[in-house]
Amino acid sequence: MLNTLRKIVQEVNAAKDLKTALGIIVQRVREAMGSQVCSVYLLDPETNRYVLMATEGLNKRAIGKVSMSPNEGLVGLVGSREEPLNLEHASEHPRYRYFAETGEERYASFLGAPIIHHRRVMGVLVIQQKERRQFDEGEEAFLVTMSAQLAGVIAHAEATGTIRGLGKQGKGIQEARFVGIPGAPGAAIGTAVVVLPPADLDVVPDKSIEDIDAELKRFDNALAAVRIDMQKLSTKLATQLRPEERALFDVYLMMLDDASLSKEVVRIIKSGHWAQGALSQVVKAHVHRFEMMDDAYLRERASDIRDIGRRLLAYLQEDHQQTLEYQDNTILVSEELTPAMLGEVPEGKLVGLVSVLGSGNSHVAILARAMGIPTVMGAVDLPYSKIDGIELIIDGYHGEVFTNPGPILRKQYTEVVEEERQLTQGLDSLRALPCETLDGQRMPLWVNTGLFADVARAQKRGAEGVGLYRTEVPFMSKERFPSEKEQLVIYREQLAAFHPQPVTMRTLDIGGDKALSYFPIKEQNPFLGWRGIRITLDHPEIFLVQVRAMLKASEGLNNLRILLPMISGLHELEESLHLIHRAWSEVRDEEIDIAMPPVGVMIEIPAAVYQIRELSRLVDFVSVGSNDLTQYLLAVDRNNPRVADLYDFFHPAVLQALRQVVDGAHAEGKSASICGEMAGDPVAAVLLLAMGFDSLSMNATNLPKVKWLLRQISSAKARELLEQVMQIDSPHIIRSTMNLALRNLGLGRVINPAASIQA
Template structure:
């Protein structure tokens, strides 16, 4: 049964459309379970009925015609209850409904399993048998497992319209809506540009080409380079390999012949697909065919096929120069996984919106997107992104929705929202040179979080008074090797000069988790609880010292540097970092540099640090809270995982209590406490943090004017009253709703999310 399940999983993943997958699956289950019938009923939105879409055993003519509502038949009961129903004799059940076109009157045993995706019943998977008997527990467990595998495929097909191929040609995806996670507020309308991951066959988009001959030549050029690589390896290893082992290289070369894979790719190109898309299609199909073969040797060839495909794709991508792609006006960049590296390299002149299949609203890529002020949606796990290149879409960064080929009516609604938000932004721009002072005179310094080069000018344009977090890892991530001390010095100097004499807080290299360096890979089972932050740099003092020296040299004559240590969990880490800093200061002074020891602080990001705030405060000059990671660790929610994104709550009572505790404990040692997490970027969150006693709020530059407007629109006492009410509440969703309504009552409704289509 495990072998049958593996085969079905392969069929689901490799099928070109849902109809093909369903036909293969019902045949495999019917044969594998030795049952008489296997059928799939899918929910049809226009008719609100469960329609028979595939069957092995029932009358073929009934497929696409036979249907039941959720209140009809045992199939409807399975869907309504959202749980399996296993019957010895279906005809004796009260819910039995006879469908004469199916011919199912001959079958007695019945097992129906709901196909569920994200709590929504998409259909019902059914097996039937003439004999009167109950399917055993292993058979039922097998069916439940298959339905779970089937759910993702059907969800994508349902969203794209490809599930309706028997009734309607899927030529358009008009007004199709895909739900993800809101990651960057705003609305963007424009054509999609798919950014394919390097050497990732599963991420290559489909694109139409007109010059077929030129595309075929591009493919042949890449193919010849791979052949030369294989021949070269074969020659270098000729003396070390046996005759049969050397013969493998000949096998690989033959697989690339026109009579094999190469010929199939050319055929697909002639149908209009570009070389990369044709290659991806052919390799995926061939690998899937090998993977389901009974013979273990042949099954292993699936790996060889994919490896050859990746090699050819690499050369194709080199030939297309993906980094030089000319974006159209108002481009919507879609990637399988949006990364800080992509954001650091892409030109933002024509970029209107961002969409990522994976990731969540609190990933570092999303945080950087917000700092750029670009409407962003993350975690649309069911998005058929390979089919979207060139299509017109709406990115709703407020609700986390993406609309494909929207109607004129929907376009009109979102264009009006875009216009209204532009007016609010223009009005907020007038606050640039005004301080963030409440109506009763409380002054709240507003700093910014930076990392990208463009962040500096954006922050200054919006009236930032300093940098509360400069992410030094970004310059490391967009390079192919560690930047030298001189390169780092030049990068840091630009940040310090731009904000002098205002303070610039530079966080030491913070890699690990969802931030990796291509030339310094960290492979771990659980990276967020692993080797990251200060743990990495203290294990590599040579990296730490070079970076500290570069920061110190960059600050010479400016003296506005502050250094911050990330992911600190113990006083040992603080003491060791201070020791290394003192060493760097001493060495530079001995070299003749006019260097002063800058203020040093720690980031409170993990629960262990929360309860050591006063111990840390005795050793450093300031405390800064990284509320994004702190919330992640307090709530045990991976903020990059869209499946649990809904559980990540900045206003969770536990998070709010921790934040209040940190501020109170830091002030007992008379030390400055700031916060540089995303909570400070929200008007309501900023008011709560001000009421808790935070001395500085640091945020993305895009949201700074909104936060400033909120602070200037209230009295400190109002903010404290708001916090006291929230502190007594015990549900994060209720807190969020209460804050939204409170902001409106305070006359700050223009700072909240606009009314959006249902």
Template sequence: MLDTLRRIVQEVNNAADIPSALNLMAKRVRDAMGTEVCSIYLRHEEEQRYVLMASEGLKQEAVGHVSLGLSEGLVGQVGLREEPVNLEDAFSHPKFHYLAETGEDPFHAFLGVPVMHHGKVLGVMVVQQRDVRRFDQSEEAFLVTISAQLSAVIAHAHASGVLFDQLDPGGPDLPSFYDGLPGCPGAAIGFGVLLFPAADLSAVPDRQVEDVSAEIARLDDALVRVRQEVRDLAERASKSLGTEEQALFDVYLRMLDRHALPAEVIVHIREGQWAQGALRTVVDAHVRNFEMMDDPYLRERAADVRDLGRRVLAQLQSQNRRHIVFPDDCILLGEDISAPMLMEVPRERIRGIVTTRGSRNSHMAIVARAMGIPTVVGAQNLPLKKMDDKEIIVDGFRGRVVANASPELKEQFEEIIAEEANLQAGLEKLRDEPAETLDGVRIPLQVNTGLMTDINRSIERGAEGVGLYRTEIPFMVRDRFPSEEEQRVIYREQLAAFAPHPVTMRTLDIGGDKSLSYFPIEEENPFLGWRGIRVTLDHPEIFMVQVRAMLKASDGLDNLRIMLPMVTSVIEAEEAQHLIHRAWLEVRDEGLDIAMPQVGVMIEVPAAVYQARALAQRVDFLSIGTNDLTQYLLAVDRNNRQVASLYNSYHPAVLHAILHVVEQAHEEGVPVSVCGEMAGEVGSALLLMAMGVNALSMNASNLLKVKAAVRQVKASFTRQLLNEVLAMDNGEVIAAYVDLQLDKAGLGELLRNRKALV
């Protein structure tokens, strides 16, 4: 059954569209179970009914027309119970509802299982049989397993808004919503431009061409080059492979014959498709066919076809690279968009960025935030190839992409964009004003940086120093470890730009979701693995070079602070301090009269929370990284779309943990700052201030909003608000309550990035 299941899922996932996927599923399940009927009912939210969307065995004219209320019939019973219903005679069940249009009269045995995704019933899958009998446990288990696989396909269709299109194919295009994760807050409207890597067939979009002859000529030229490439490979292989293995190259050449695969590609080109898109269509079709074959040997031939397709595509792209025209209102699209790809696009034309992969901590997302470009990452269900050159909306506040927006919805976002621009313009006047409450309590507002482009934006917004400089970014943009002198130059620019304000440089923090291509770390659970201080203490040669570069860069400025990431014990802090002291002595021996900088640790894991006092006795400051701390306290990977909704920095455990750290550190006379995202969100920033946090560090784009909020309230108001929320036990309630109270206090316009826009 496992092999059957695998082939069914594979075939359904490769279906051209949702109706085809549902029809395939119904047919394959009926055949696999040897039953007479398999039907799929899907939940229509607007009509609050289950609609028959596919069936093998019932009347086809009923598909798309027959439906049941959410509590009606046996289908409704499955949905209500959220578990399988297995009956030997459906007609005798009190919930049975007869549907004459379906022709189900002869079928007595009934097995229905819910199709569920993230705790919600999306539909019901049903098998029926003429015999009066109960389906056995293995059949029930098989159908439950299949429905679990189908749920992802249905969820995708729900998200894209195309699920019920077949019911009204002539109707207008409805708005489609694709959920991802916020990469950078903000909203943008523009036209999609798909960026795709070289020789990646799956990323090639459809594109129409007028000069068919020129496209065919391009294909022929590419084929000539690939055939020669295969012959060269065959010649080299003849020296090390046997006759049987060498025969594979003959197969390749036969497949590349103009009357074989290329002939099919040319058919699609003659229909107006460009060569790359036609090649992708043909290769995908052959790969699907091979993968569905029962014979294991033949199934493996799919890899050969893929390889040939990539080779031809590489030649097509090399002879005529796509000249991308970037419109004035450009939304960059891609599976992954690297920072270099982003930097090649004229900044003034980029309105937003969307990727189907990646996380908020990807290098691109960090760059996007530094540039203030609304960004959504991890929008897995977004059909990239269909979005190329289409008008789309990027909602970087909520992490959502909107296509086919109605005029009313587009107007709503245009108003939001205008409001944000006006708000930002109004906040500029606060640049040189202090972040001081109405009753005289002042808090320094600093910035998180990592790129040279951060410097000007930060200074323009009146930053009082750097609370977190991510030193890993200069490491990430290279293909080797930067030398001590290269690091010194980079660090010097940061320190000089913000002097005399302090610049807190975090030592190399890699691992987790931050990797170096030249220093790969492969682990099953990287977030609980070799990362942060663990890596650098195991490689003191890397750590010492970095610290020496920092110290030399601070010569004559004396505004350097060094911060240690991912500390879980006092031993790690002591070992790192020993190395820092050693590096300081070495630099002084070289004749540089440099003061010993302050050294602090990041509080990012629960172990550090409960050792806050012990750590405060050994270092000069503590800095709370609320992103990782929230993640570890709640056991939620916020970059995992399955559980990202559980990530909530207003969770009582998070608030109480932060308050504990602040109180323990202050008892030792040690200051505490916050450099996570909570510092840059108006509501949580005011709560942190009420807790007694000594400084807040955030992305430059949030600084003026937080400053405006601080200047419009009294410290007594924030302390009262803190006391009220600390008595609550629900993070969602706390978040809503904070928003409500701040809205009443006149800060509503500053809370836009916490509100659902759609």
């Protein structure tokens, strides 16, 4: 059964559209189950009815015509109950409904399983039998497994169909929504410009061409070039390989001359497709065919065909380099965005970013937040190679992408974009004003930085210091560990740019989702693995060089603060402090006169919350890393789109932990700051002020919004709101309560403008 399942899923994955995919499903499942009927009913979101979309065994003329609501028929029952239904005599069930056009009166037994994708019921997979038959547990389990496996495939095929539209006249092009991870806040409306990786058959977009002869010539040239390459390789390796190993090159040459492969590509080109798309289509079909073969030797040939396909594609791309036309409102889309891709877009044209892979912590997401470009990361279900030139709306607050938006959604988001623009202009005047509540409580607002480009943005928005300088960013931009002198230059720039304001430098925090190409860490569970202080304590040579560079960079400026990440207990902290003092002694021995800077501990692991007083006694300050602390308290990987919606810093457990940290640090006479997304959320900032945090550190983009709101409220009112929400047990109700209270005070203008659309 597992082998059958694998083959069906592979075949369905290779289907060119939803109709073909459903046809394969009903045919193969019927064969595998040895039943007389297999049908797929899909839920139409517009009519909220289950529509027969494919069948083997029922009357094919009924496809698209037979439908039922969730409260009628056995199919409706399976969908509304969201569980399988196994009946030996279906017609005796009170929910049984007869449709004459399907000819189903002859079928007695019924087994149905819901097709569910990301909690959304998409449809029902049904098998039926003429005789009375109780399908056994194994058969039921197989159908449930089948429907679970196919849910993602159907969702993808459905979305691709929605994006492409159903006809050249544009009929049937519907709005579709894809969920990712918020990368950088804000909303944008624009045109998708897809950047493709080199020679990847899976991401070649569909493209029509006019000059068929020119396209055929390009394909011929690519075939000739790869033939020459193969012959050269064979000759070059003649002395190193045995004849049977050299035969592989003959196999490649035979494949290149294989009429079925090249003829199919030529046929598709002649139908008006560009060579790259035709090649991708044919190679993928051949690969899938070989992968499904039972013979191990033949299965291996799939990789040979894939290799040939990539080599041909590389020549076609070289001959036809991807020339991107950047529209006025470009939304850059790629499988994996890189900072270099951002740099290619002419100034003023980039309004948004979408990356299929990557997390809210990726280099690109950090850069996007600093630049104020709305971004969605981790949009794994988005068939991105199909959306070039299509209108998109991206919502960086909720991590959502809308393709082919309808007039209502477009109007709503146009208002959001305009609201944001006006708000940003209105907040510029706050730059020189202090962040002070109505009753006189000061709250220093600091920034998170990592790139030198962040400095100008931070100062333009009135930052009073740096609460978190990510030292890993310079490490990530090199191909080796930077030397002490190289680090000294970078750190000095930051310290001098903000002098005399404080600059908090976090020691190297790699691991998790922050990798260095020259220091790869492969782990099953990187977030609970070798990362942060654990790496640098295991490599004191890296830690000492970095701390020495920081200390030397602060000479004559004395505005350095050192922050230690991922501390889980006293032993790690004591060891770190010992190394810092050793580095300080070494620098003093070089006759560089530097005072010992304040050293702080990052509270981002639950263990540190429970030891807050003991840790506070050993350091000069504490700083909460709200992103990681929320992630670890809730056991939610915030970079995983499947569970990202469970990640919420308004969760009561997070609020209780934060209060405990502030109270514990203050009890030992130490200051407590907080950095991360929570500090930059204006609504959350009100609660953090009420808890007693001594400073907030955030992305420069969010700073004016936070300052505006805190200047409009009294600390007494903030404490009143905090006491109110601490009695609530749901993060959603806490957020709604805060939003409502602020709106009632006339302070709703900095609340996420897209929230009303979601509501």
